[in-house]
Amino acid sequence: MATLELSGLTKRFGGLLVVDSLDLTVAEGEIVSLIGPNGAGKTTVFNLISGVFAPDEGDILLDGSSIVGLPRHEIARRGVARTFQTLRVFLNMTVAENVIAAEYASGKVGAVRSFFGTPAARAEAARMRAVAEERLRFFGERLIGYRLDQPAYSLSYANRRRLEIARAMATGAGLLLLDEPAAGMNPAETQEITRLIGELRDDAGYTILVIEHDMHVVEGISDRVVALDHGVKIAEGSFEDVAADPAVIEAYLGTGGAATK
Ligand SMILES: Nc1ncnc2c1ncn2[C@@H]1O[C@H](COP(=O)(O)OP(=O)(O)OP(=O)(O)O)[C@@H](O)[C@H]1O
Ligand SMILES: [Mg+2]
Incomplete structure (x- = not known):
């Protein structure tokens, strides 16, 4: 089993509010995509879940039990595995x-x-x-x-x-946190990784929270999409609804470019 529930999750770095009262759930067997412009706080959310940083406020429940304050290896032992935006092989x-x-x-x-x-x-x-x-x-x-x-x-x-x-699969985790799995891939490789992420859930049974900038990938894999901007959840729902949400379009345009297509 692997379910994740973030409630009121808040993280500050110095005076900067990087994650702001975030509520987010990922149900067993669900694929949820976390999107948002550069600096929105997406990777920080992964760092909070995996225990790299402790949140300032809020809770993180894994299968109904809080994992806040646990050391990283204990969170991994309980079934959370992640990949990194900057590769760590x-x-x-x-x-x-x-x-x-x-x-x-x-x-x-x-x-x-x-x-x-x-x-x-x-x-x-x-x-x-x-x-x-x-x-x-x-x-x-x-x-x-x-x-x-x-x-x-x-x-x-x-x-x-x-x-x-x-490597993430080898830990025996039930919940995979994938940070930009398609980054740096060409279009054919991107298509392949989109299919594979679907198979990770369908065939291998993982619950998946994925950060991704490539909107083709997000569209191809997501049961639900959550959009962050300046640490605040600005939209949540189907890919179609979130991609068409004025606040999301504004957030991407405000940073000088739309999400990469
Ligand atoms: N360890 C840290 N110390 C201080 N500030 C940090 C730290 N980690 C992240 N930040 C800041 O928090 C904000 C959010 O960063 P984060 O890496 O979570 O964004 P992101 O949404 O993953 O962006 P990107 O799409 O560029 O990967 C940024 O302003 C960043 O500079
Ligand atoms: Mg990031």
């Missing part, structure tokens, strides 16, 4: 190692065992690799086969984004 580790590390870091597989070289350790390593491969298979052939053992620095930008999602 380990460039010097291989593709497989990146996914295996995420699985260990989730705390769901216990501490790294220290009896290297024993048959039990080898069996465990083989099992972890098989699990990693299974996660990566979600992206078709792109990250398996010979790529499993290639360092992440050798991957294309789009493949690094895919690898980050595989």
Whole structure:
């Protein structure tokens, strides 16, 4: 199960009110998109949910229990995984190692065992690799086969984004927070990631909150859209309703450009 409920969520940085009394829910199995101009506070919302910062006011309920004040690893252990706007894959580790590390870091597989070289350790390593491969298979052939053992620095930008999602999946989370998954992708890759995000919910059962600037992606994946401007929710509803909302159009025009189409 994975449901998320933000109520009255507020965060200030110095004198700047960055998230302002935000109410937002994501129901089990729902895909909700968080949109808004640059600096609207979207990534800060992710940082609050994942425990990077504590909110100044308000509450965050995960499956009905507050997670405010919990350390990041505990929030991750309870089933929240995220990707980053600026990628955080380990460039010097291989593709497989990146996914295996995420699985260990989730705390769901216990501490790294220290009896290297024993048959039990080898069996465990083989099992972890098989699990990693299974996660990566979600992206078709792109990250398996010979790529499993290639360092992440050798991957294309789009493949690094895919690898980050595989790392989030490997933590065993039920709730995925995806920060601009299509950023830097070409149109074909963008179409593919739009389809994959739908499959993450339909086939893999994730509940998803996604930040995205590309309105084709938002239109393609969202059950609901929430628009932020200066930390305030200015619109909420279907993609069609939010995209046509005068306050949303004004917010994007006010920053000198419409949402990227
Ligand atoms: N750690 C921080 N310390 C101080 N100010 C911050 C911090 N993180 C974010 N801010 C400020 O909070 C505001 C919201 O930033 P945030 O990164 O959440 O916006 P965003 O909606 O994700 O924007 P973008 O679309 O550009 O990614 C900005 O004014 C930013 O400068
Ligand atoms: Mg951001």
